[in-house]
Amino acid sequence: MAILSRTLERLFFLAAAGSALLTAALFLLLVHLALPLFEQGGLLALLRSPWDPGAGLYGIYPMVVGSLSIAFLALLIGFPLSLGGAFFITTFAPLPLRRPLLNLVRLLTGIPTVVYSFAALFLLVPFMREHLTGGAGLNILSAALMLALLIAPTMIIFFVDAIRRVPSSYTQAAAALGGSPAQRLVYIALPLAWPGILNGLLLALGRAMGDTMISLMIAGNAVAAPESVTDGARTLTAHIALVIAADVSSLEFQSIFACGILLYLFTAILVLTLRLLGRLPERHTG
Amino acid sequence: MTAAMTETAKIRLADFSFRYGKTEVLRHISADFPENRLTAIIGPSGSGKSTLLSVCNRLWTEMPEAKVHGKAAIRLAGEWHDLCDRQAPSQQLRRKVGMVFQTPNPLPMSIFRNVAFPLKLAGVGDREQIRSRVESSLRRTLLWEEIKERLDVDARRLSGGQQQRLCIARSLVLEPEVLLLDEPTSALDRTAAAGIEELLMRLKSDCTLVLVSHYLEQVERLADQIFEMSGGILCSLETG
Numbered sequence: 367m368a369i370l371s372r373t374l375e376r377l378f379f380l381a382a383a384g385s386a387l388l389t390a391a392l393f394l395l396l397v398h399l400a401l402p403l404f405e406q407g408g409l410l411a412l413l414r415s416p417w418d419p420g421a422g423l424y425g426i427y428p429m430v431v432g433s434l435s436i437a438f439l440a441l442l443i444g445f446p447l448s449l450g451g452a453f454f455i456t457t458f459a460p461l462p463l464r465r466p467l468l469n470l471v472r473l474l475t476g477i478p479t480v481v482y483s484f485a486a487l488f489l490l491v492p493f494m495r496e497h498l499t500g501g502a503g504l505n506i507l508s509a510a511l512m513l514a515l516l517i518a519p520t521m522i523i524f525f526v527d528a529i530r531r532v533p534s535s536y537t538q539a540a541a542a543l544g545g546s547p548a549q550r551l552v553y554i555a556l557p558l559a560w561p562g563i564l565n566g567l568l569l570a571l572g573r574a575m576g577d578t579m580i581s582l583m584i585a586g587n588a589v590a591a592p593e594s595v596t597d598g599a600r601t602l603t604a605h606i607a608l609v610i611a612a613d614v615s616s617l618e619f620q621s622i623f624a625c626g627i628l629l630y631l632f633t634a635i636l637v638l639t640l641r642l643l644g645r646l647p648e649r650h651t652g
Numbered sequence: 653m654t655a656a657m658t659e660t661a662k663i664r665l666a667d668f669s670f671r672y673g674k675t676e677v678l679r680h681i682s683a684d685f686p687e688n689r690l691t692a693i694i695g696p697s698g699s700g701k702s703t704l705l706s707v708c709n710r711l712w713t714e715m716p717e718a719k720v721h722g723k724a725a726i727r728l729a730g731e732w733h734d735l736c737d738r739q740a741p742s743q744q745l746r747r748k749v750g751m752v753f754q755t756p757n758p759l760p761m762s763i764f765r766n767v768a769f770p771l772k773l774a775g776v777g778d779r780e781q782i783r784s785r786v787e788s789s790l791r792r793t794l795l796w797e798e799i800k801e802r803l804d805v806d807a808r809r810l811s812g813g814q815q816q817r818l819c820i821a822r823s824l825v826l827e828p829e830v831l832l833l834d835e836p837t838s839a840l841d842r843t844a845a846a847g848i849e850e851l852l853m854r855l856k857s858d859c860t861l862v863l864v865s866h867y868l869e870q871v872e873r874l875a876d877q878i879f880e881m882s883g884g885i886l887c888s889l890e891t892g
Contacts, residue, residue, distance in 0.1 A: 461716045539757045542711055543770040543822065544747035553772070558760065 393630055400623035412624050417589045424621040428591040430628065432599030436509050436581055437574040439595060444514035444521060444574075445567060451518065452525030456555075457547050468526060474519040483583040486512040491584065499596040504586035507595040512580050517570040524569065528562025529555050564643055572636045576629065578603035602629055661727065662687040662830060662860040663708055668722035668736075670703055670884075672715065677703045679884040680722070685877075687727075690852065690861040692871040694889075695881035701864040702754075704881070705832045707735055708862060709749040710742040728829055747774055750823030754835040756815035758807035758822075763799055766807045766818060770826045789825040793817040793851055813844025820851065830860045838866060849874060 403412060403424060415425025455467050490512060495503030532555045540550045556563075578601075586598020587608065600608070602625040612619045661684040670678035677700045685691040693701050706712045707724055724735040728748045734740065747770065758766050767786045776782060790796040795817045799810070807818055816836055823831060833852070837845035852861060852874060865871050871878055878889040 535753075535755070535757045536759055538711075538714075539753070539759060539819075540769075540773070541714055542709060542746060542751040542753075543773060544743045544745075544826070545773045546743050549773050553769075554759065 393627070396623050396626045396630060400620060400627060403617060403620050403624055409624065409627070412621070413628075416591065417621075419618045422617075424617050426602065426605065426621060426624055426628070428589055429600050429602045429605045429625060431591050432506070432581075432585065433575060433601040433603070435592060435595070436506055436513060436585060436599060436601055437571060439506065439510035440513035440517060440574045441567070441571055443510060444518045444570065447514065448518045448521035448525060448566075448570075449563070451522045452529060453551060455522070455526050456529045457551050468523075471519045471522045475523065479516060479577060479579040480583075482512055482516050483580050486580070486584050501596070502586065502598070504584060504598055505596050506585060506592055506599050509581050509585035509599075510595070512584055513574050513577060516577065516580060517573050520573055521566045521570045524566025525559070525563050528559035528566065531562065532558045561643060565640060568636050568640055568643075572633055575632055576603065578607055582607055660687045661685065663726045663862070664724070665707075665886075666723040668707070668724045669720065670700070670707065670712070671719045671721075672703075673717045677884055678707075678886075681884075681886045683879060683886055683888070685860065685862055687860050688856060688858065689876040690856050690863060690874055691877045691879070692863045692865055692875035693879045693881055693886070694865055694868055694871050697866070699881040700884045701881045702834050704886070705751065705834050705862060705864055708830065708832050709746050709751050710735055710740070711746075711751065713738045713742060726830065743773075747826045748828050749830045749832065750820075750826065750828035751832045752816070752819050752823055752834065752836045755839050756812060756819050758810070758815050758818055760806070760808065762804045763807045763810070763818065764803040767822050767825050770822060774826065785825055789821040790818075792824055792855075793821040794847070795821055811844070813840050813847055816840060816844070816848060817851065820848075824855075824859075828859065830862065831855065833861065833863045835864055835866060837870070845870075 400409075412425050412427075413430060414427055415423050417423065417425055417428055451471070455464055455471070459467060486508065490508055491503040493503070494505065494508050495501065499505055499507060529551070536554050536558065537550050540554045545553070581599075581601040582604040585601060585604065587600045587604055588598035589600055590597075592599040606622040606625050609618060609622050663685040665681045665683050668678065668681045669676065681704070693704065695701055703712070706715075707720070708726060712718045712720070720736045722736070725732045726735055726745070726749065727733075728745065733745055759769060761769070764786060767789055768782050771782050771785060776785075787796060787800075790799070795814060798814065799805075807815065810818060816839075820831075820836070837848050840848065849870065852863070855861060863871070863874065879886050880889050
């Protein structure tokens with residue numbers, strides 16, 4: 367038995383070490399593949415310069431701006447929406463409705479993003495074109511609205527979970543002292559659930575940054591850096607998807623590795639932030 | 653039931669039954685809890701004592717599977733309020749019917765904020781008034797002298813006995829007419845428990861107390877009227 371358990375232990379260690387090594391190897395591979403680009407003047411230069419393959423410029427500045435503005439705008443729209451949704455499911459909805467609603471939200475997380483994109487293409491984009499922004503209707507605002515809808519279920523599930531994990535002794539105490547459901551939510555549940563809410567927010571941001579299909583189909587894919595939310599934009603992910611058909615040995619193709627590195631770093635920073643937040647001492651409401 | 657009892661009844665139950673899901677927790681209870689007296693309910697755990705308390709401040713309405721039959725009412729400021737009505741707003745009622753739980757449950761905030769919390773819920777905004785009411789409530793529970801220098805400390809850092817007295821102070825700050833106490837001393841050591849008992853004796857003069865307890869000894873020292881709960885049935889015991 368001892369041999370078996372020692373063997374298993376080693377096996378698991380190898381598995382863990384293997385996945386850690388893979389993650390590191392992936393990063394090194396990306397850097398290695400992007401090296402020819404860095405010889406032009408490094409990652410920072412790439413981040414600052416525009417995309418103009420005709421002039422030999424393979425900068426990804428427009429995509430960085432596109433990715434960040436779409437992701438943060440989506441978060442800006444989706445966060446209050448999701449918080450409201452979580453409040454409704456945990457506190458204000460009639461009791462028999464709460465579980466079905468949450469199940470519905472869970473179902474929404476499973477819908478492929480291409481389906482969301484199709485819906486947007488046939489409903490949201492024509493509306494944008496005719497009533498709001500004009501143009502093709504393919505712009506940052508359309509993509510962000512759709513992306514907000516995509517990440518909202520993830521946020522709602524995290525928020526509901528965080529609110530429900532608040533010890534019932536606290537909410538019961540507040541109820542016995544004459545606190546209304548809204549007061550219990552605002553004064554007791556929300557401050558205690560805050561770390562979990564932040565957690566869901568960061569994960570949703572990661573999902574918004576990483577999404578490819580919606581930005582590819584809805585954001586317009588313009589290579590110029592956007593100046594307003596009604597401009598079309600190209601995200602880092604969409605850029606990778608679009609350029610991957612180019613000649614493998616071209617600098618144009620190699621620019622997608624720079625995009626990969628950026629997305630990798632962004633995700634790593636998010637994960638590290640989550641870890642650090644998890645280590646914060648217990649917060650109290652006073 | 654005599655006419656005198658009828659006049660001073662604070663809480664009245666008549667053929668009152670309580671079901672939780674399929675379990676019958678309280679069966680056909682009829683009793684009067686008189687005003688400005690300490691009524692004690694003893695009995696084994698799981699017999700329905702705590703449930704009976706949760707009826708008295710309508711906390712039972714927070715349980716989705718709970719169902720009530722019969723009559724239960726409480727008289728506040730001279731007016732009778734139906735305790736069986738699930739839809740009736742309970743915030744006002746709970747401000748006049750305080751509750752102290754078995755395990756001290758200070759909220760995760762400072763001592764001062766804990767006691768001031770019910771005032772915040774009730775919409776009292778005047779800082780000076782809040783300060784003086786918190787102080788007088790802490791004095792009433794004999795806690796003021798011990799903690800007046802550390803009002804900003806997290807309440808969860810107090811000792812068990814202090815936490816329980818803080819919870820009583822928190823209930824008293826709204827000047828309730830009724831205080832429901834669910835085995836308030838069972839999580840405390842002997843000295844702390846004696847402190848709470850002494851406090852209850854003093855509160856009786858201007859507050860109706862309903863005490864649920866495991867200990868017959870404790871109840872005999874304190875109570876004006878004793879009931880025994882067994883299997884959801886409430887019987888009156890002779891008081892000594």
